[in-house]
Amino acid sequence: MPKYTDLVASLPATVPFVGPETQERARGRAFAARLGANENVFGPSPLAIEAMAKAAGDTWMYGDPENHDLKQALAAHHGIGADHIVVGEGIDGLLGYLVRMIVEPGVKVVTSLGAYPTFNFHVAGYGGDLITVPYNGDHEDPIALIAKAAETGARLVYLANPDNPMGTVHSAQTLQQMIDAVPDGCLLVLDEAYLEFAPEGCAPPINPVDPKVIRMRTFSKAYGMAGARVGYAIGAMNLITAFNKIRNHFGMCRMSQAGALAALADQEYLQQTVAQVTAGRGRIAQIAAAQGLSVVPSATNFVAIDCGQGDAFATSVLQNLITKDIFVRMPFVAPQNRCIRVSVGRKADLDLLEAAFPGAFQAAKQAN
């Protein structure tokens, strides 16, 4: 057996999420509606699909390790310099690089209890000491996060705005106050994966020279390209340059680079998607309301349905849906795990949800 580092030897072989395909293989049956992974069923712009299909023939070439064209386009889109942007293999990949740069055994990191597990996976993977603060209601709590970071001397503090798994959002003003309050020696990881779904006024202005915050964006959500693995981060030049010390320079898929470039250029399609998602959120709320249930107001492409009781009851509803071939997930910890989390689907997906949900809910009620 090879001699692993002590840290790696101490880690469990784990996975932040079990994929739907894994569940399908275990069940021996495909899902009829795939609404569990916050994927965007409306998919990428047809222009992005066309660009990727065209690039398939160029796959013999490595992708540009500088991601030059995509960074230039992103820089123009955001009105900032390209040297404030690093492109990577999804936000997951970028979080891994960032944590590697800053976290080692003994380093404190603050996040919310029940927030994005893949961030926690990376922190554990580099030996960091993860400290959590509870949600405030259904919101991550910027004030408590900053206070905990200051109290513990954390080097990273993580917040997603909009939040996952609850879908709630803070205002730009609240976020700007949080950024301004980040303690010296600490960096705010502001995960804005779902931002394009949120209403105007939820993102503070991008100040690319601010050394207190790194902002993570992605083509996986509103741009509908989860399978392409394209994310980017915006930050101070020193921080962005530091990614070059460790990143997998030739790690980007060439087709994905082409697809992201085309997707970014089609903002009209993005707006159509956002409108469809907004409508879909309303329909999920109606499906819940028909059973007397409320939903957590969402600024994302998913909705947390409050099942009205605790973890066991929500789990029962979820499992009943899965039995009816509807793939959904739910939050991991209390009190959020009173909810199930349903991604917005196409009309046909939500028709299936509408047909399955009453029975799934009523069966859970009878069993509990």
Next chain:
Amino acid sequence: MPKYTDLVASLPATVPFVGPETQERARGRAFAARLGANENVFGPSPLAIEAMAKAAGDTWMYGDPENHDLKQALAAHHGIGADHIVVGEGIDGLLGYLVRMIVEPGVKVVTSLGAYPTFNFHVAGYGGDLITVPYNGDHEDPIALIAKAAETGARLVYLANPDNPMGTVHSAQTLQQMIDAVPDGCLLVLDEAYLEFAPEGCAPPINPVDPKVIRMRTFSKAYGMAGARVGYAIGAMNLITAFNKIRNHFGMCRMSQAGALAALADQEYLQQTVAQVTAGRGRIAQIAAAQGLSVVPSATNFVAIDCGQGDAFATSVLQNLITKDIFVRMPFVAPQNRCIRVSVGRKADLDLLEAAFPGAFQAAKQAN
């Protein structure tokens, strides 16, 4: 400025290779022949291109984090169990994970002086102590590598067979002897990226339970899919499972998964590619011979042309070729850097090489 780990703070912001696009932007002119990155210009099977183009429409879904279908197909292809295979983001990505599992400050790692720089990049990136042994002629030296690993107590020893940048190959027997001689507590990283180009008899039988070796394979070279980022490693189950502790589970591009599956199924196309590459190597040798130069016998899709003098002269030849819009690279260290390294091209690419090479060589002679 964020507080980096001491290790990361000490690293340079670097890149193992400067990409051809970067050079094109600096030159202000595209290359006419792209023969420097050991890309396979013959590209993937048409069936793989079709599969990727089709999968572009499914990009809204994450790829299967277990890479189940591809692992099953690879297991059948190699006649081993799927639990001895890990699929990752190219060999580069897998090398990064492997080094992270085993290397930390103070850990010794042995490789050949002038061998694959990206491996060295990862070793440096995790604070390892890289120890090099010289080539023996134009071959990596298995006996010296093992002796140095034993002497230093190295935990990893790296060898590519066939070798990059020289293109030479060892026999299966030599490699089996090397595997058998790996010291306790050490792991042989056998990088077989170019294996499909080599003649029969250059790979020892795969023994998936052997804990002394991990074998790295890729779809980037003979399968013509460098831009798709699909590699895999074969090893003992304990080692393969350990990748799950740290890998980016959702890191694989869904289109690339589909493409690799289709490419693997088209072994006939692979054999056509290998035949074309073999012919192309012969033509590069002829182009060199016309100037009185010899080449290093190659078992890969590239050829090291021995320019007959030292580093400065070979660099001059290389730069003259680049001026003539032929992208090539060369080894980094002596004595290999008496050569330039030319990837096999299509007929049109090699026509350009044939037209440019005499002038590039003669100009170097006149200048030196």
